[in-house]
Amino acid sequence: MLNIRFLCLTVKDLKLIFSDGSGIIQPVLLGLILVFVFSLSTPIGEEVTAQAAASIFWLATSFALILVFNTLYSMEETNQARTGLLLSPMPLQHVWVSKALTGMLLLLLAQLFFFPAIIVFLGQENMAGWWTLLGVILLVDWGLVAVGSLLGAVSQGHAARDSLLSVVIFPLLIPLLLAGIRMGAHLLGGADDENLGAWGGIAFSFGAVFTGAAIVLFPFIYNEY
Amino acid sequence: MSDNSIMVRSIPALAVMGAAGLIIAQYFIWIYAPVEATMGIMQKIFYFHLPMAWWGLICFFVVFCASLVFLISKNPFMDRLSQAAAEMGLLYSALALATGSLWARAAWNTWWTWDPRLSTTLVMWFIYAGYLALRQSIDNPQKMRAVSAVLGVVAFLNVPLVFLSARMWRSIHPAVFGSKGGGLEPEMMTTVLVCIVAWGILTSGILFYRLRQLDIKDRVKNLFIF
Numbered sequence: 001m002l003n004i005r006f007l008c009l010t011v012k013d014l015k016l017i018f019s020d021g022s023g024i025i026q027p028v029l030l031g032l033i034l035v036f037v038f039s040l041s042t043p044i045g046e047e048v049t050a051q052a053a054a055s056i057f058w059l060a061t062s063f064a065l066i067l068v069f070n071t072l073y074s075m076e077e078t079n080q081a082r083t084g085l086l087l088s089p090m091p092l093q094h095v096w097v098s099k100a101l102t103g104m105l106l107l108l109l110a111q112l113f114f115f116p117a118i119i120v121f122l123g124q125e126n127m128a129g130w131w132t133l134l135g136v137i138l139l140v141d142w143g144l145v146a147v148g149s150l151l152g153a154v155s156q157g158h159a160a161r162d163s164l165l166s167v168v169i170f171p172l173l174i175p176l177l178l179a180g181i182r183m184g185a186h187l188l189g190g191a192d193d194e195n196l197g198a199w200g201g202i203a204f205s206f207g208a209v210f211t212g213a214a215i216v217l218f219p220f221i222y223n224e225y
Numbered sequence: 226m227s228d229n230s231i232m233v234r235s236i237p238a239l240a241v242m243g244a245a246g247l248i249i250a251q252y253f254i255w256i257y258a259p260v261e262a263t264m265g266i267m268q269k270i271f272y273f274h275l276p277m278a279w280w281g282l283i284c285f286f287v288v289f290c291a292s293l294v295f296l297i298s299k300n301p302f303m304d305r306l307s308q309a310a311a312e313m314g315l316l317y318s319a320l321a322l323a324t325g326s327l328w329a330r331a332a333w334n335t336w337w338t339w340d341p342r343l344s345t346t347l348v349m350w351f352i353y354a355g356y357l358a359l360r361q362s363i364d365n366p367q368k369m370r371a372v373s374a375v376l377g378v379v380a381f382l383n384v385p386l387v388f389l390s391a392r393m394w395r396s397i398h399p400a401v402f403g404s405k406g407g408g409l410e411p412e413m414m415t416t417v418l419v420c421i422v423a424w425g426i427l428t429s430g431i432l433f434y435r436l437r438q439l440d441i442k443d444r445v446k447n448l449f450i451f
């Protein structure tokens with residue numbers, strides 16, 4: 001039988017996040033500001049290319065990822081409840097799965113706001129294949145939350161945790177972001193990409209590699225020192 | 226690591242051999258190897274660029290192996306080895322990027338191009354710069370060692386994906402060691418190999434020296450703790 005005890009942690013985190021809303025408002029606002037500011041870089045009368053729009057979308061998502069996982073891992077720290085999690089009768093990997101699932105839900109929620117912004121501010125109206133688009137977003141988000149949940153705990157207790165996490169995570173995400181940009185550009189009505197399947201393979205491999213690595217390595221990061 | 230260890234005693238020998246190797250390499254580069262017909266003297270950059278790129282990547286592989294062993298054994302020596310190798314890898318990849326940029330300007334009339342090898346080197350540079358920044362920012366030494374080891378492992382797992390994705394983006398880099406020799410003259414190939422060996426010996430010497438420094442630093446720190 002599938003052990004779903006980690007869902008208790010997910011529900012607890014979601015309740016705390018939505019109790020005051022700040023944990024989701026900040027990433028959404030930051031992403032929207034990024035989309036708006038990048039829209040200013042296009043001269044009046046010129047169109048933003050599908051590739052540029054996809055890049056801005058995934059950049060906004062990456063910044064949201066940093067804020068989401070900093071919030072998720074700082075909740076126990078703020079309430080001095082991290083030891084409680086460590087003592088709870090479940091493997092530490094469940095903490096990683098739970099945080100990853102919560103992060104995925106919050107990231108999808110943030111992307112729900114980024115998408116209309118891409119259409120309005122960047123003029124992307126030629127989208128094709130909504131279900132494929134959803135599949136691509138879920139595939140890339142899987143890799144993002146796998147890394148975010150693994151390394152989100154790294155910067156806890158550090159004064160400049162947002163900047164530290166950005167410096168550590170962003171370079172790791174590059175292959176995944178390239179895949180997301182190429183697949184996103186194709187689905188936003190950009191030029192055909194004959195390597196679309198291969199880009200999907202890169203995104204899938206990224207998610208699989210980092211999920212496997214996280215299951216093995218997360219206890220080393222989250223343990224009490 | 227004790228004063229009598231083979232590694233410490235080998236530092237002066239490696240330094241002398243490395244210096245001698247580099248002097249011999251200069252003969253191969255400037256006298257033995259022919260001047261390339263198209264690029265002329267600028268092609269000589271290649272004899273510095275390639276060994277640095279290779280040894281940079283090897284240093285990052287050492288970080289991966291040492292981090293893995295550290296997570297299993299908790300041996301502080303492995304942590305120090307990871308740090309020393311990451312520093313060397315960062316330095317070499319920075320030099321490889323600088324010389325690669327000079328090459329790109331001479332050969333392709335651009336300072337930078339989206340090439341798999343150049344891009345992978347740059348991404349690795351960013352990752353290991355973040356790795357060293359992380360090491361400096363965590364006060365608890367036990368946590369710092371564990372977290373750094375995890376990052377040292379996942380950073381190298383990313384290399385094939387970075388390379389593949391950069392290659393799919395686009396590439397104009399020449400194949401040096403291709404299936405048919407990559408178009409290098411035999412004299413040029415010999416010179417490249419001499420340079421790789423010379424830089425390898427010097428790299429080992431500097432790596433051991435840095436390890437020795439980090440060992441002494443830890444011992445001094447412990448003196449003040451207790």
